[in-house]
Amino acid sequence: MTEPPVDPAQALAELSRIKLDEISLDDMLRRVATLANRSVPGAREVSVTLVRDRAGWTAAFTGDLARELDERQYEQNRGPCLDASASGDTISLPDMTVEQRWPQWAQRAREVGVGSSLSIGLPIQESVVGALNVYGGTANAFDPPAIAVAEHFAAYAAVALANAHLYDSAATLAEQLREAMRSRAVIEQAKGIIMGERRCTPDEAFALLSKISQDTNRKVRDVAEALVARVVQRTRV
Known part of the structure; x- marks a missing residue:
């Protein structure tokens, strides 16, 4: 109409x-x-x-x-x-x-x-x-x-x-920045876990995350999230 x-x-x-x-x-x-x-x-x-x-x-x-x-x-x-x-x-x-x-x-x-x-x-x-x-x-x-x-x-x-x-x-830029900050936070958490387990430097920890990312064809953030999730799961058992 x-x-x-x-x-x-x-x-x-x-x-x-x-x-x-x-x-x-x-x-x-x-x-x-x-x-x-x-x-x-x-x-x-x-x-x-x-x-x-x-x-x-x-x-x-x-x-x-x-x-x-x-x-x-x-x-x-x-x-x-x-x-x-x-x-x-x-x-x-x-x-x-x-x-x-x-x-x-x-x-x-x-x-x-x-x-x-x-x-x-x-x-x-x-x-x-x-x-x-x-x-x-x-x-x-x-x-x-x-x-x-x-x-x-x-x-x-x-x-x-x-x-x-x-x-x-x-608004789009703000969301991209928030996502970048979330990604950085989980990557820093994963680096901390690796540094604690392997007694290595931050650069060495990130290099290991990058290698796993390349070997498995996944984003560094996804690798970091999986590592953090596994550690959290272990602490709850």
Whole structure:
């Protein structure tokens, strides 16, 4: 069932209320696409393209039509959403029947019922860029006021996406650091056990762990965890 339109100001206010520690990056992207679809006059479907290392993918979409038209651009490595991502500009295709920049893609758009489109660049950060893609069901679906609404929304969405991406990256880094600390702790415990049993130095203990790791094709951490577990088990017997 199609959701009712929402006033652009209400859409922006809804975005501003989102707490990044309570929503994932994927959910944020879906929320952006859904709100854009409901707030940009003339929009039929909306997607969000992200590009990293020149590889594009559709991170969120409101319908299969939007995803298909995006993916055709990725396959051909050309199209309005990729150009908008690279430049940060707004690329408008007001009438697919006379579009000459991407004629094959425009033909496919017409075949699936899209008469016009907007792709608005989202400069999220240096390593990741993107575009908000708005597809209209008819030619000239987006008049100047509608384009202005889309650009205003995209500018706000870019900030929200950048913050969400930074938060997600920070959370991932924090978890990686916690895992590294856990690994170091168990390796130090295993080294202590070996040093006590063999009366050797820390370097010699670690060298032994490394040799067992190579011989058994296991990570040093896994070898250390197994050794610590065996010692704990012996003390309980």
